[in-house]
Amino acid sequence: MVDVAAERERTAGSVGRHYFNAxxxxxxxxxxxxxxVDHLRLEQRLGGYEAANHRADDLATVYSAxxxxxxxxxxxIACFDSATxxxxxxxxxxxxxxxxxxxxxxxxxxxxxxxxxTLKRYSGVHLEVIPTDATGAMDLQALDYALATASGxxxxxxxxxxxxxxxxxxxxxxxALGRRFGAITVLDATQSVGHLDIDVRAxxxxxxxxxxxxxxxxxxxxxxxxxxTGMLDGLGGWAPDVxxxxxxxxxxxxxxxxxxxxxxxxxxxxxxLGLGVALNEAISRGQTVTESYLVNFGVRLREGxxxxxxxxxTDPPASLSGLVTFTVNDIAGKQVSALLREARIDSIAVPAxxxxxxxxxxxxxxxxxxxxxxxxxxxxxxxxxDRVTDIAQSGGAR
Ligand SMILES: Cc1ncc(COP(=O)(O)O)c(C=O)c1O
Numbered sequence: 521m522v523d524v525a526a527e528r529e530r531t532a533g534s535v536g537r538h539y540f541n542a543x544x545x546x547x548x549x550x551x552x553x554x555x556x557v558d559h560l561r562l563e564q565r566l567g568g569y570e571a572a573n574h575r576a577d578d579l580a581t582v583y584s585a586x587x588x589x590x591x592x593x594x595x596x597i598a599c600f601d602s603a604t605x606x607x608x609x610x611x612x613x614x615x616x617x618x619x620x621x622x623x624x625x626x627x628x629x630x631x632x633x634x635x636x637x638t639l640k641r642y643s644g645v646h647l648e649v650i651p652t653d654a655t656g657a658m659d660l661q662a663l664d665y666a667l668a669t670a671s672g673x674x675x676x677x678x679x680x681x682x683x684x685x686x687x688x689x690x691x692x693x694x695x696a697l698g699r700r701f702g703a704i705t706v707l708d709a710t711q712s713v714g715h716l717d718i719d720v721r722a723x724x725x726x727x728x729x730x731x732x733x734x735x736x737x738x739x740x741x742x743x744x745x746x747x748x749t750g751m752l753d754g755l756g757g758w759a760p761d762v763x764x765x766x767x768x769x770x771x772x773x774x775x776x777x778x779x780x781x782x783x784x785x786x787x788x789x790x791x792x793l794g795l796g797v798a799l800n801e802a803i804s805r806g807q808t809v810t811e812s813y814l815v816n817f818g819v820r821l822r823e824g825x826x827x828x829x830x831x832x833x834t835d836p837p838a839s840l841s842g843l844v845t846f847t848v849n850d851i852a853g854k855q856v857s858a859l860l861r862e863a864r865i866d867s868i869a870v871p872a873x874x875x876x877x878x879x880x881x882x883x884x885x886x887x888x889x890x891x892x893x894x895x896x897x898x899x900x901x902x903x904x905x906d907r908v909t910d911i912a913q914s915g916g917a918r
Contacts, residue, residue: 543891591719595778618644620672627682656836684875686839814842853886
């Protein structure tokens with residue numbers, strides 16, 4: 521069971537408002553913030569390099585903690601400043617070109633979709649966007665067909681939970697199909713790490729990326745990747761950096777065997793240490809405990825919202841997550857979100873331009889997204905549902 525009172529006690533931001541934006545940036549615990557502030561003070565006194573040396577052991581535990589959380593080995597973890605940078609580093613390293621194929625779901629995030637469209641337009645990569653089935657998830661029969669007919673090297677750019685709905689894609693089934701056809705599966709787990717119980721071996725994926733600031737409740741400017749041992753073998757580094765490479769002679773260099781070869785030297789050490797604390801807090805709470813609390817919270821909110829006249833829950837049937845999306849009459853998502861903020865309720869509006877293959881394809885211009893975490897309680901749920909009822913009844917008038 522989640523000890524919600526204890527989570528609120530150690531999360532200053534949960535007091536005095538109803539914060540429902542973990543899918544944007546989850547509230548950091550007090551110890552995550554204190555760790556970062558302490559490190560900045562150490563840098564102030566000792567200088568950046570000396571301060572980092574002092575915390576070398578704690579920096580190493582960021583990798584082991586991420587590995588423990590995801591069921592990976594520490595050398596399979598790399599740290600970045602965002603999920604997008606991590607995804608770009610992995611796709612760059614794959615060096616896809618003319619005749620290769622990327623298969624993507626309708627749930628793809630804007631930045632990755634644009635990256636794939638760029639590969640298609642400028643590098644001759646064949647891009648296959650798979651339709652959804654009746655549950656809203658990737659249609660596995662269509663995926664099977666796309667894999668069977670794909671040319672060149674084939675990469676599945678999978679998504680666990682999108683930005684635009686509470687959908688949970690069937691990742692184990694997707695990667696198993698990919699495996700059957702020799703495809704590589706790279707998973708965008710930005711909305712699911714720290715939210716759902718994830719084990720990279722059970723999912724049998726080749727790589728995974730996530731951000732630190734959402735359900736992991738780490739600081740902004742952090743991201744991480746899991747890259748399966750051996751996946752990068754023989755690819756040659758795309759952008760060797762002093763962090764993971766050694767320049768051995770005038771025209772030669774060697775690269776680290778592990779995922780760290782994708783990293784760059786510079787980073788915010790304070791933020792990385794904060795991420796380490798957040799990872800350890802997620803591990804001690806337990807992934808299954810967190811998942812069941814958040815998924816049940818999602819069910820509670822969807823039921824409450826669906827009962828309000830004028831509200832439409834826009835999550836597809838396969839939405840077994842704590843991320844909830846809806847519309848109110850035909851009021852723009854941004855306006856609903858602003859009206860909620862007046863009542864100290866934090867949500868966010870997601871426009872179709874963040875998810876053209878999903879919201880755009882469904883003809884929905886924008887949705888309101890609410891995303892609870894373990895610091896949210898029943899009072900928060902009631903405040904949200906009451907305010908949405910007011911907005912629906914007043915037609916969005918102030
Ligand atoms: C599904 C998904 N993938 C990727 C990202 C990008 O994460 P980042 O901002 O850390 O690059 C987001 C951000 O909202 C997202 O929702």
